[in-house]
Structures are given as structure tokens and as C-alpha cells.
Amino acid sequence: MTESHFLFSKDKPLRWGVIGCGSVAEKKSVPAYRKTLGFEVHSVMRRDAKKAEDYAKRHNVANWTTDAKAVIEDPNVDAVYIATPPDTHKLYALQVAAAGKPCCIEKPMAPSYQDSLEIYEAFASKKIPLFVAYYRRSLPRFLQIKQWLDEKQIGEVRHIQWQKTKPPSEMDLSGEYNWRTDKIVAPGGYFDDLASHGLDLFTFLLGDIEKVHGVATNQQGLYSAYDAISGSWMHTNGITGQGVWNFGTLDRVDKVEILGSEGTITFAILDEAPVELKNSNGHQILEILHPEHVQQHHVENIKNHLLGNGEHPSLGKSALHTSWVMDRILGVM
Structure with a gap:
């Protein structure tokens, strides 16, 4: 079959x-x-x-x-x-x-x-x-980034880094039940729900990850899951990566930078923000809106x-790899 x-x-x-x-x-x-x-x-x-x-x-x-x-x-x-x-x-x-x-x-x-x-x-x-x-593997905003990378608009990619931080929500502070912060449902807390999107996208843009390390802890004691995680990794092509996910900071930040030998690409994974390209040709800023129903594409x-008209970009195999990366960052494996 x-x-x-x-x-x-x-x-x-x-x-x-x-x-x-x-x-x-x-x-x-x-x-x-x-x-x-x-x-x-x-x-x-x-x-x-x-x-x-x-x-x-x-x-x-x-x-x-x-x-x-x-x-x-x-x-x-x-x-x-x-x-x-x-x-x-x-x-x-x-x-x-x-x-x-x-x-x-x-x-x-x-x-x-x-x-x-x-x-x-x-x-x-x-x-x-x-x-x-x-x-996100199917959204035009991130396909534009992939196009820039494929066109070598920033030369050879050297490193990718992501900071995703935010203050605790009212629900966190009140102690109201939230499955996203219940370690039985989501051991990594908001990391499981939010960071999974970015880590999966990074492998789509830059290739699979072969080495990864991380630390995870609960700094605030507001819920049972982790609330502070950091990780570092290396893609199979030698590109290095680093991420910080902290859900008890003063400011809300969602910023990814891809550093290349000839330029930089900057964007957000979760927030509504433009994609930016800086290289020897100048500074290009594009506003690319998501569809009304974000899963449409x-x-x-x-x-x-x-229908047999092409392979979907997010299949079980790639998602399994993302699960492996997440477990490594959380120190499970």
C-alpha cells in the first residue's frame, strides 16, 4: 500500500x-x-x-x-x-x-x-x-525568508538566534488552571506551545539539527511546568543556533536574527512584524500579512x-525531528 x-x-x-x-x-x-x-x-x-x-x-x-x-x-x-x-x-x-x-x-x-x-x-x-x-512552513511571510536564504542574499549563513520573552499573564499570577503550564500536559510549559513553532521553522529554513543542548528550570514557581529555558544547537551543515525562552521578564520580545557572511535577516516567529533584510544592497523591509485563517495555506x-500534487512541507517525519530537538533542549534525552 x-x-x-x-x-x-x-x-x-x-x-x-x-x-x-x-x-x-x-x-x-x-x-x-x-x-x-x-x-x-x-x-x-x-x-x-x-x-x-x-x-x-x-x-x-x-x-x-x-x-x-x-x-x-x-x-x-x-x-x-x-x-x-x-x-x-x-x-x-x-x-x-x-x-x-x-x-x-x-x-x-x-x-x-x-x-x-x-x-x-x-x-x-x-x-x-x-x-x-x-x-509556518506554508505561510508566505516565512517562504520569503526561505527565498532570501536560497538566493544567498546574506551569503553563507553562520548563526541563528531567537529571543522569546514575556511577562507572566494574569492567568499565571492568579493560579487559574491552564493546560499550557501543566507539566503533565506540556512539560515545557509555554516553550512546548510557542517554541515548537520556531524550532520547527528553523529546520525548514536551515536544515536538520544534529547537536543540541539546553537547560530548563522553573524560576517563578507560578505553575508546575518550566518557565525559563535556553538552548544551543548546530545544524547538519554547521550553522549554529541559540535560543532563550523566558516567561517571567519585564518586556515582551519576539526576535529572530539570521546572521550571514554578507548580511542579516530579522523577523518574529509569533508576533506580527515585518521581515527585514540587510546586505550590501541596503535595508529591505517587507510587511507580509497572514491570511484571515492562518492555517489556510x-x-x-x-x-x-x-491529490498527488506535491509533498506537504510538514509531515510526521519533520515533526518527529522537532520533538527530538525540544526534548534535548529540555534535558529529557
């Missing part, structure tokens, strides 16, 4: 089932699936029946349930999108693989490399398409992949 087994007809929509319809599914993702020609959102699942029903009504989805298994095993569901917190990704993903259906999982793939590996192997062994929602690329 090859992935061609999963190619769908242009004359028949591919029907998606959605597991988890919280904040990410509200605007970023599920509306993108609904607006993609050839895709249909057949059903949504959420453990809270009232919230599931409300979501389905507001987004014009015909079917809703509180039972994930019912969605996964529904013969009218062709593919499944998992949009739950990371601690249940493996649980649902393995069920989807057993059902033999293509799947897209929200990032990170799982809370650990070992869990991610189990997911990857379950799909790879059956040659079932597995996508992970590292959608990512979802379009899923469609193209399943």
Missing part, C-alpha cells in the same frame, strides 16, 4: 472529522478546512456537549458528538484533524492510524519524543499520510499532497 491509496477525487469532497474544537479550531484552523475547495468538515467532537453543539451550530457543521471514537470510526469521515491539548494526541492518533485514515495533528505532535515516535511509526508502518500543524497543501 502506498499513499496513492488515499488520493481523493476532485469530484467528491474529502470529509474531515475534528477531535477537539477549542480556541485553535475557532478561527485558525477549522474555518480553513471548510473554505478549502474539495474539503468538507463532516463532524466535530468536544467532551462538553453544550460547547460541542454550540461550535457545530456557529460553524455550520452538520454533526457533533462527545465521543472521539465515534468520529474516528465513522464511515462517513475520511480523515481526522486532532486539535486537543498535546497529552491526548497519542491516544487519538493511534486510533486514527488503526482506522487507516489520514490525519493532521496540532503541534507539537506529542509532549515527548517517545510519544511522537510511536505516532510516527503507527502511520509510517501503514503508509498513511500524517501531517502536523506546523503551518497549510490546509491547501494537505489537499495538494492528497
